[in-house]
Amino acid sequence: MRCVIVSDFGSVNGGAAKVAIESARGLAEAGVEVVFACAIGQVSDRLSHPNIAVEAFGGEEVWRVEGKLAAARQGIWNAKAHAFLAMLFGRQPRGTVIHLHQWTKAFSPAAIAAAGESGLPVAITLHDYFSFCPTGGYFDFQANAPCRLEPMSAGCVVRNCDRASYVHKLVRVARQWRSNKALHALKAPLFIHVSDFARRFAEPFLPIAGRHVVVENMMEAPRREPARVADNRHALFLGRFTQEKAGDLLAEAARRAEMPVRFVGEGPLQARIAAINPQAQIRGWVPAEHVFDEIAQARCLVLPSLWFEPGPLVVAEARSLGVPVVLARTTGPASWVFDGDDGLLVDGGDVDGLATALSRLKDDALASTMGAAAYRRYWADPLTTSRHVERTLAAYSRLAVA
Structure with a gap:
């Protein structure tokens, strides 16, 4: 078998690039001939393998292109x-699978069009919602709430929902128009979703000719003894301090619940979080090799996202350590959680519900029981690279019979 993996970045700078690179490596080790097409930055050492050929375009990230008009033009269509x-x-x-992971930062919708024109089978992993939403998150940053509009409808186009500006939104609308045109020209594409929730949410917005499958991202976790959560006291937020991730709502909920809380990461909401909850611990990013140690110190991990987050792996990292999670039910990992048994689900934006959940987890026995259940369920079917590769190959086989 042979595949071409398309990723804007050739080294890890975020979740999508990491998955593309690790998937390429795993497929190569399984005997697949992999061509890795990238555009930006250095090439990861993980792509050094006899079965991987790297093809570097030598582009640059769209908003680093000199001149706003040139950047906009490249973002809409990179000739x-x-x-x-x-x-x-x-x-x-013939029969080579083209697998698109990320194209919005450098390749542009031209990547989708070139894939369709090739006549080869095409798979697309949805790490976000750029396949149908101009801003990629289906989130209204001006209203600070999930979007409720039909993507690319008249209401969508005239709505100023972008984080930056309406002009920026219009550029993204133009890019989405080119993306939609290319997507609808594909013959029976396979859309790969990273969680059951993300599939249910995204499928109605995607071309009717598409087929759909769920392949969760990999998360190689060392199997350690479960954390002693009854000995821990603080709730943990691990991620960017941005409005859609709602760290400020956690700060308020923890204050009401009188639960210590630690924020690890960085972002524009840092000052707001500190103002809402002066007792909160706020730390910068920890090195990747210390993430599990950080999580193991927590009473619970909290993911209060307002946006419909497809599949953040920090939840799997916590469950692998036996740390219970509290998360918005409109996120991908919510489908892994048995509410009230191995974690707690709350409505996005519900500060009272979040505070109640944190108060419940102040009970040592409950926290320990939930943590043990989370640990047991995670290790019954861990998100290993071999699991990811097996399911990716099964997805490719569906394309072969199209």
Whole structure:
């Protein structure tokens, strides 16, 4: 089997790039011939393997292009990227799978169009919602709430929902128009979702000709003894301090519940979090090799996201350590949680419900019981790379019979 993986980045700078790179490595180790097409930055050492050929476009991140008009033009349609990918895809033997992971930062919708023009089977992993939403998050940053509009409808186009500005939104609308045109030209594409929730949410917005499958992202966790959560006191938020991730709501809920809380990360809401809850511990990012140690010190991990987050792996990291989670029920990992048994689900934006959940977890026995259940369920089916590769290959086989 042979595949071409398309990722804007050739090294890890976020979740999508990490999954693309680790998936390529896992597939190569399983005997698949992999071509890894990237555009930005250095190439990860993880792509050094006899079964991986790296094809670097040598582009740059769209908003680092000199001149706003040039950046906008490249974001909407990168003609050079189209030529590069069309030539690359054209060299591939029949039956090669083209697997798109990320294209919005450099390749542009030209990547989708080139894939469709090749006549080869196409798979697309939805790490976000850029396949149908201009801003990629289906979130109204001006209203600080999930979007309720039909993507690319008249109401969507005129709505100023972008984090930056309405002009920025209009550029994204133009890019989405090109994306939609390319997506609808694909013959029976396979959309790969990273959680059951993300599939149920996204499927109605995607081309009717598409097929759908869930392949969770990998998360290689060392199997350790479960954390002694009854000995821990603080709730933990681990991530960017941005409005859609709602760290400020956790700060308020923890204050009401009189539960210590620790925020690990960075972002524009840091000052607001500190003002709401002066007792909160706020720390910068911890090195990747210390993330599990950080989580193991927590009473619970909290993910209060307001947006419909597809599949953040920090929840799996906590469950692998036996740390119970409190998270919004409109997030991907909510489908892993048995509410009240191995974690607690709350409505996004419900500060009272979040405070109540934190108060419940102040009970040592309950926290310990939930943590033990989370640990047991995670290790019954861990998110290993081999699991991810097996399910990815099964997804590719569906394309082969299209």
